[in-house]
Amino acid sequence: MKQNFKSLLCLFLAFSLYFPTLAQTGRTPVRAENGMVVTSHYLASEVGAHILNNGGNAIDASVATAFTLAVTLPSAGNLGGGGFLVYHGSNGDKTSFNFREKAPLASSPNMFLGEDGKIKDNSNHEGLLSVGVPGTVAGLYKAHQKMGSLPWEELVRPAIELAEYGFESTYNMNWFLNWVKEKKDDDLYSATAKAFLKDGEEIYKPGETWKQPDLAETLKRIQKNGADGFYKGKTAKLIADFMKKHGGLITKEDLAKYEAEELEPVTGTYRGHEIVAMPPPSSGGVALIEMLNILEGFDLEEAGHNSAASLHLLTEAMRRAYADRALHLGDPNFNPEMPIEKIISKEYAAELREGIEIKKASVSDSANFNNAHLQYESPQTTHISVVDKEGNAVSLTYTLERSYGSKIVVEGAGFLLNNEMGDFNPIPGHTDTRGLIGTKPNLVAPEKRMLSSMTPTIVAKDGKPLLVIGSPGGRTIINTVLQVIVNTIDHKMNVAEAIESPRIHHQWLPDRTRFEDWGISLDTKRIYEEMGHEVYEAGNQGQAMGIYIDWENNLIYGAADSRSYDGKGVGN
Template identity: 50%
Template sequence: YGRPDGRAWKAGDRMVLPDLAGTLQRISADPQDFYRGQTASLLVAEMKRGDGMIKAGDLQAYKAVIRPAVRGQFRDYTVLGAPPPSSGGYCIIEALNVLEHFDLRASGRYSARTIHLLAEASRRSFADRARHLADPAFTEVPKHLTTQEYAGKLAESIDPQKATPSEKVAPEIELTDESPDTTHFSIVDAQGMAVSNTYTLEASWGSRVVVKGAGFLLNNEMGDFNWFPGETTRAGRIGTKPNQLAPYKRMLSSQSPSMVERDGQLVLVTGSPGGRTIINTTLGVILNVTEFGMSAADAVEASRFHHQWFPDQLVLEDRDEEPHRLAVKELQSMGHTVGTRPSQGSAHTIFVDSTGQRLGVADYRRGGRPAGYSSLKATVFDFADSAGTSLQQADRTGPLKSHWTGAIAQSAVDGKDRFVIRRPAGATDSETGRPVVPHEVFLPLNALGTQDNVSVTVKLDELTFAGLEAKERIRFGLTHDRESPLVTARMVISRNEKGIVLQGEAYGGGTKIVPVLLCAGVSLPAPLLLRLSVDQRQGTYRIETRYAAATDFALRGTGRIAEGRRCRNLRISTVGNLAATGESVAIDRITIE
């Protein structure tokens, strides 16, 4: 994976992996090639070179084992998780069963009481993880771990006001750390078939050995076994019997690919990387949706916690908000040792609403992006017309048959496939005599019907502010009707002393997204895409941006919209003296989905 000349890779370099390409082609043609063909021979040869232990007979004898998912019930939801040798399904369902004995919603998602109860439930499920969980072909996993009766006993052992020392839960065992280097993806297809997949090499780059001629890395998963039989220490060494090393045995993991159903219908597909934190990251996303009614975006963005029994420490994501600081103080007064980490996990998630609409959310913590394919066309205004064409005649594709109306429609396409907002030449206001300023334009969204999720993406080719006037701004909004007070949510671009800034607004009881700096100076340095997405069912909106040369959108903030405020129009409006001499607003493309 290094450069042939030995130098470090840099942005723009082309990486060519012919050996890996050959391996993928062979496996695509015949999956058994990995176990019995050329790929198997290359792997065995690498083992001989490195004094490894895997032989041809081991590969030929290997069988993938398909086991039924672990199932549990939480409130009105059915939760499906991975069975052993993954510990995630058992730990999550055991914790949910315990938490069902408490009214978390009444306490609030970020209250000290809720976080305390989450930590206590996880403390107990992780203790059972160490006691009982391992490869079920070698160890009998007790069936009582996911029963309501057992959860009731665990719930009774929790003091709602005081942390339980881990020594009192199971003093004879202590846990070690795992590497957080894992990958997760979630998929739902057009027929509703879903996949939640977590896979890993263990540490980054695995064992750091590439199979010569095959192009893939060998993992270091053996580290997930308990290395020293019978030797469990406070330093973190585990020697309990269930997960001790044995021939043909599969090691215990924390992988937690999960799905949630309600009344037989898929609601959520989620999972995460992160070693042992995977379990609590996934548990948190599930609770955020099922118990606290969060949108998928808010459920993924919400701050996270982790407690794994030993070390006896409650770890929170480092947030500086006042409610977070107050909760930390109260948790410490309950007896918790509280630590922080910059971030935890990366829960790429798909939420499915009551109409079957899929909403993919990429976790900002590690990057990634949602992607989808649909037979439904988006409405695209690409302005690929000759100079002088009015906005009403701009090229449109998709199901929306409505047309633009409003004063901005007097502006025109400029011959560069862009729509330029500008003052009509020589036009003046009949009452004031002042030059007419482009004001607004509406596009009715009637064709979207009752669709809960609406997204508008605007590509700005140019945006220049001539002067520093606070009232000059351009707004792209989704509105309940054509009156400004009934804005559902909108993006507002203006300029301050630092440069061009973007903020979000929602009226009638919604919340704002605080201004973020897009760029210094008076002009955008490059074409910019702005995306405003509204989830009308969950009552939330989000704003994202990316420069045209980039591949991923960056989240700029999320907020809430007013109850019952549906999106019925796309509204573009200008405020102040925008589009005066020396200023320009050139829109290359608008996409509505």
């Protein structure tokens, strides 16, 4: 790892050209024997595979990969955001790390409201009030300190060198670069223009080398000082000074007080498999297990993959789990009475199943929410799946919230800030048909973590990890992960087939189902609608990244969702 990473990167790319079996395409997964990394950017996958090949474990590779994505996939990879990591060792050990962002100390339930009681200037999604205290660096460092094997410095080095020496820009960033060019004279976004435009003025064309010197320096401080290199010292001062200058809330005290948490995963079972997932403040694990418990009482294999009958049952499970999500879930440090054990119990699922009619849609009961839609949650997140040569597995999902987060780069630091405060309920007690919810569990409070839909998950069998899965997609994430698991277990698909298959989404309110516009047949749609479901069509749902371990033959299969522009699975 001491040799120049730029040279290693060239070797990676050349190797991929001459050995195309490393590249996963469509419904054919990539096969490996000594480890696998699957991400939304090929360079990050290459870095993770390199770490594994040099003796690193799954935690090491996930840390190095996440830092690399902060350089190569700025729409979601990040230093200025947060997320969750789920671990399952080949020896049966399980744990998770919560590094979700926190509300600043100066925040309050009414912080986004004007004198008229309405949200002022979309401030919960735009501008510095929308920025939560970042958690990514603290989370990666805590996971490494607990379970990593290679030196921290080696894991951050690839990201530093990619930022310093540069890499080829891709078309995937084009829309954002055009947006930045339009905003380059706005003082709040001047550092964004400096970071993303040539000489702060012109758009990088696909194939041109993009360098990020300020980000490289920030990464060097993290490399040298660990989490303190971000939450204290020069980087913390740059963040706090920037906030003060532009009216933000985050201070040096906010940064110094931030800590990631190690938590016991939430677990359940499905047809003889163990489901290991993230507990709150992620809603994903609880909702996923609730849906699988409901579906376990039906024969989905007999119903047929993506038949109207099967989609109906999936929808009814989704409807009920998302209702419970909205009613009950939030940061457990502020909501100690959440009925999680009840929600994920088999007995509760049996009660919910009794209300499902086989050929007729339920009606979402919105009595407690004044016919309200659930509030918007951005689909721009990214997921990392890793398995090392010992069969230890990591499922890591992290985000900036919207694509490129707040779109605000910290002056002199080179990284984007999140806009995660928008995941809190913005108006206490107020719910309306425009999509606002005001329930208590997810109201803003100082140092509170906002509710999330991120669903990093590991499916295990006989005490060993079997399927590592996760996806971006905002509120659709939970349902994307659900369908990949059902496709794998019930419909016997390989991991690539399970990921590539068309998906649907229902979130209780609004009471309608989203179909990917290219995937479900007209006949199936017609029969499904005749059951009483309302359908609307939209584009791609999620970008799932998955790994399946074949313990009997000692093989590892990886698949990057083709919905991801630059995604790739790389194995050793």
